[in-house]
Amino acid sequence: MKAHAEPVGGPLFTPAMRVLAVVVGIGAVVMLWRLVAGLGPTTALNDGYPLGLWIAFDVVTGTALACGGYAVAILVMILNKGRYHPLVRPAILTSALGYSLAGFSVFLDIGRWWYIWKVPLYFWHWNFDSALLEVALCIMAYVVVLWIEVAPAFLEKWSDASNLLLRRMSRVSLRALEKAAIWIIALGLLLPTMHQSSLGTLMLLADSRLHPLWNTRLLPLMFLLTCVSMGFAVVVCESAFSSVAFKRRPETSMLGNLAAAIVPVQLVVVAMRLADLAWRGQLGLLAAGDIRSLLVLIEFGLMLAPAVMLRSAARRRDLGHLVRAAMLMMFGGALYRFDTYLVAFTPGAHWSYFPSVPEILISTGLVAAEIMAYIAVVKTFPILAGRTAVTERQAA
Amino acid sequence: MGISRRAALKGMLIGGAAAAGATSASATAAAVTPTEEAVGLLYDATLCIGCKACVSACREANDLEADPTGLGPNYHAPLDLSERAKTVIKLYAEDGETSFMKAQCMHCVDPACAAACMLGALKKREFGIVTYDPDLCIGCRYCEIACPYNVPKFQWTKAAPKIVKCELCAHRLKAGLEPACTEVCPRDAVIFGKRSDLLREARRRIAAEPSRYLPKVYGETDGGGTQVLYLSHVPFEKLGLPVLGDLPAPSKARNVQRSVYHNFVAPLVLYGVLGAVTWRNRRHQALEEEGQR
Numbered sequence: 262m263k264a265h266a267e268p269v270g271g272p273l274f275t276p277a278m279r280v281l282a283v284v285v286g287i288g289a290v291v292m293l294w295r296l297v298a299g300l301g302p303t304t305a306l307n308d309g310y311p312l313g314l315w316i317a318f319d320v321v322t323g324t325a326l327a328c329g330g331y332a333v334a335i336l337v338m339i340l341n342k343g344r345y346h347p348l349v350r351p352a353i354l355t356s357a358l359g360y361s362l363a364g365f366s367v368f369l370d371i372g373r374w375w376y377i378w379k380v381p382l383y384f385w386h387w388n389f390d391s392a393l394l395e396v397a398l399c400i401m402a403y404v405v406v407l408w409i410e411v412a413p414a415f416l417e418k419w420s421d422a423s424n425l426l427l428r429r430m431s432r433v434s435l436r437a438l439e440k441a442a443i444w445i446i447a448l449g450l451l452l453p454t455m456h457q458s459s460l461g462t463l464m465l466l467a468d469s470r471l472h473p474l475w476n477t478r479l480l481p482l483m484f485l486l487t488c489v490s491m492g493f494a495v496v497v498c499e500s501a502f503s504s505v506a507f508k509r510r511p512e513t514s515m516l517g518n519l520a521a522a523i524v525p526v527q528l529v530v531v532a533m534r535l536a537d538l539a540w541r542g543q544l545g546l547l548a549a550g551d552i553r554s555l556l557v558l559i560e561f562g563l564m565l566a567p568a569v570m571l572r573s574a575a576r577r578r579d580l581g582h583l584v585r586a587a588m589l590m591m592f593g594g595a596l597y598r599f600d601t602y603l604v605a606f607t608p609g610a611h612w613s614y615f616p617s618v619p620e621i622l623i624s625t626g627l628v629a630a631e632i633m634a635y636i637a638v639v640k641t642f643p644i645l646a647g648r649t650a651v652t653e654r655q656a657a
Numbered sequence: 658m659g660i661s662r663r664a665a666l667k668g669m670l671i672g673g674a675a676a677a678g679a680t681s682a683s684a685t686a687a688a689v690t691p692t693e694e695a696v697g698l699l700y701d702a703t704l705c706i707g708c709k710a711c712v713s714a715c716r717e718a719n720d721l722e723a724d725p726t727g728l729g730p731n732y733h734a735p736l737d738l739s740e741r742a743k744t745v746i747k748l749y750a751e752d753g754e755t756s757f758m759k760a761q762c763m764h765c766v767d768p769a770c771a772a773a774c775m776l777g778a779l780k781k782r783e784f785g786i787v788t789y790d791p792d793l794c795i796g797c798r799y800c801e802i803a804c805p806y807n808v809p810k811f812q813w814t815k816a817a818p819k820i821v822k823c824e825l826c827a828h829r830l831k832a833g834l835e836p837a838c839t840e841v842c843p844r845d846a847v848i849f850g851k852r853s854d855l856l857r858e859a860r861r862r863i864a865a866e867p868s869r870y871l872p873k874v875y876g877e878t879d880g881g882g883t884q885v886l887y888l889s890h891v892p893f894e895k896l897g898l899p900v901l902g903d904l905p906a907p908s909k910a911r912n913v914q915r916s917v918y919h920n921f922v923a924p925l926v927l928y929g930v931l932g933a934v935t936w937r938n939r940r941h942q943a944l945e946e947e948g949q950r
Binding site for chain 1: 769793814818924927
C-alpha cells in the first residue's frame with residue numbers, strides 16, 4: 262500500500278527559507294541565554310504563574326495542532342477511509358515535527374533540564390498519581406513512534422541511494438517496518454488518546470485555583486475532542502497550503518468531507534460544555550461580562566462559526582472557504598486549551614503574567630524551525646502525493 | 658461519497674472511549690487519613706505578637722539567603738513565602754480587626770504537590786512531613802500549580818534551581834530537636850507536636866475560651882486535612898487560608914486518573930482493539946487496492 266508520494270524538488274535555500282533561518286537563529290541565541298542565566302532573568306514566569314507561554318502554547322496547544330497524524334490515523338485506520346491515504350504522510354510529518362519541538366520546549370521550560378533522562382529511566386520512582394508523568398512518558402514514546410512512522414519516506418528514497426550499505430540497510434528496515442506496521446500504527450493511536458486526555462486531567466489538580474468556567478471533570482474528554490478537531494483542521498489547512506505553495510492540484514473534495522466531519526465534534530464540545538456548566542450551576546458566569554466570560558464566549562463562537570460556514574455542499578467545495586473554516590476550528594480549540602492553562606488559573610490577585618520578549622522569541626524560533634524542516638523534508642523526500650498520483654486518482 | 662455522520666460519530670465514540678471512564682469515576686480511591694506518627698504545628702493567631710523571631714530562626718536553621726524585599730538590604734524581611742523564605746509572618750488589618758498570620762507549608766494529609774510530582778521529589782516521608790529530594794526533581798513546577806496554598810517556591814534566579822518549601826525542619830527532628838520556629842516562639846503561638854495531640858489541644862483551647870476563638874480548627878478537615886493547624890478569631894480566609902472542601906484535589910484527580918489507568922488494563926485493552934481494527938482495515942484496503950489493479 263504505497264502512498265504514491267514523491268519529493269517536491271526545487272531549491273532549498275529560497276528567500277523565504279532565509280528569513281525563517283534568521284528567526285530560528287535569533288531563537289537559538291535566546292535559548293542559550295536562558296540555559297545559562299536561568300528562568301528568572303529571561304522569562305516573565307513567577308511563583309504565581311510558574312507555567313507560561315512555553316507550556317500553554319508550545320506544548321498544550323502545539324501538540325494539539327500536531328494531532329493531524331492522530332486524526333488522519335483515526336480516519337484511515339479505524340474508520341477505514343483508505344482514500345484519505347495521500348493525507349497520511351504529510352500529516353504524520355507535521356505531527357513528528359510538532360511533537361519534537363513541543364518536547365524541546367519542555368526541555369527549555371524545566372528548571373533542572375539536565376535531569377530529564379531520569380523521568381523515563383527512574384521507573385522505580387514513578388508516581389502513577391501524576392498526570393504529568395503519564396503525559397511526559399507518552400509524549401516521549403509518541404515522538405519516537407511518529408519518527409518511525411515517517412521513516413519509510415526517508416528509507417524509500419535511500420533504497421535507491423548510490424551507497425550500497427545505505428541501500429541495503431534501507432531495504433531491510435523497510436521490510437521490517439512493514440511487518441511491525443500494525444502495532445506501530447496502533448501505538449500511534451493509543452498514545453495520543455492517553456496523553457491528550459491527560460493534558461486535561463493535569464489541570465484538575467489545580468482544582469480550587471481553576472476558574473469554574475473551565476474546572477470540570479470533563480477536562481480529559483474535552484481535551485481529547487479538541488485535539489481531534491484541531492488535528493483534522495490542521496490537515497485541511499496544511500493540505501491546502503501545500504497545494505498552493507508547491508503548485509499541486511488541491512484535494513478539495515477530500516478536504517471538504519474532512520471539514521464537514523469536524524463540525525459535529527465541535528458542536529458536541531460546545532453542547533457538553535454548556536450542559537456541564539448548567540449541571541454545576543455555573544451557567545450564570547457566562548453573563549458575568551468579565552474577561553474570562555468573554556473568552557469562553559469567543560471559544561464557543563470560534564467553534565460554532567465553522568458549522569455555519571460549511572452548512573452547504575457547495576460551500577464545502579470552495580477551497581478558500583474551507584481554509585477559513587478550518588482556521589477558525591484551529592483557533593477555537595487552541596484558545597480553549599490555552600485558556601485552561603493560563604486564563605483559568607487563578608493564583609491570586611497579586612500575581613500576573615504576560616510572556617517576556619525572550620519567551621516569545623524562543624517560541625517563534627521553534628515555530629520557524631518547524632516550518633523550515635517541513636519544507637526541506639517535503640522537497641527532498643516522498644511525503645506529498647505526487648502530481649501523477651493525484652491525476653490518476655481524479656481519473657479513476 | 659462523504660464521511661457519513663455515522664462514521665464521524667463512530668470516530669468520536671472510539672476517541673472518547675478512554676476518556677469516558679474518566680468522567681464516570683466509579684472507582685473511588687480510598688480517602689487518605691493522617692498516620693499515627695504524623696507531626697505538625699499548631700499556630701494560634703490570638704497569641705502571636707508578630708515579633709518574627711520564627712522567620713529569622715527559620716532562615717538560620719535552613720541556611721537561606723536574606724530576603725530583603727520588605728525593608729531593603731541588610732534585613733531578612735520577606736513579604737511572602739519565597740525562594741528565600743520558608744515561613745513568613747503577615748499582618749491582617751481591616752475594619753479595626755487585626756491578626757497576625759504565619760504562613761509555611763501545611764504538610765497536607767494528602768498533598769497535591771506530591772500527587773503532582775513525577776518522580777516523588779516532593780513526597781510524604783517520615784512523620785508525614787512533605788520533604789524535597791532535589792535528585793528526583795527536574796524543575797517542572799507542576800507542584801506550584803497543584804498546591805492550593807501556593808507554598809512551593811522556585812529559585813528563579815539560579816541557573817541550577819531547586820524547589821524551596823518548609824520541610825518542618827526534618828533535619829533538626831533527626832537530631833532530636835524541634836523545628837526552629839516553634840523553638841524560638843516567645844509566646845508559644847506556634848507549637849510542635851503530634852498532629853493528634855495538637856488537634857486535642859486546639860479543641861481544648863476553643864472549649865476553654867469559646868469567646869476568644871472561632872469554633873473551628875483550620876486544617877482538621879480542610880482540603881482533606883493538614884498537619885499544620887490554625888486557631889483564629891478572624892475568619893480564616895481573611896488570613897489567606899483558602900476555603901477548601903473536605904475532599905482534597907488529589908483524591909478527585911486520582912479518581913479520574915485511576916478510573917482510566919487502574920492496573921493499566923484499559924490502555925492495554927484499547928491497544929489490542931486498535932491493533933485488531935487496524936489489521937482488519939489495512940488488509941481490507943490492501944485487497945481493495947489489488948482489486949483496482
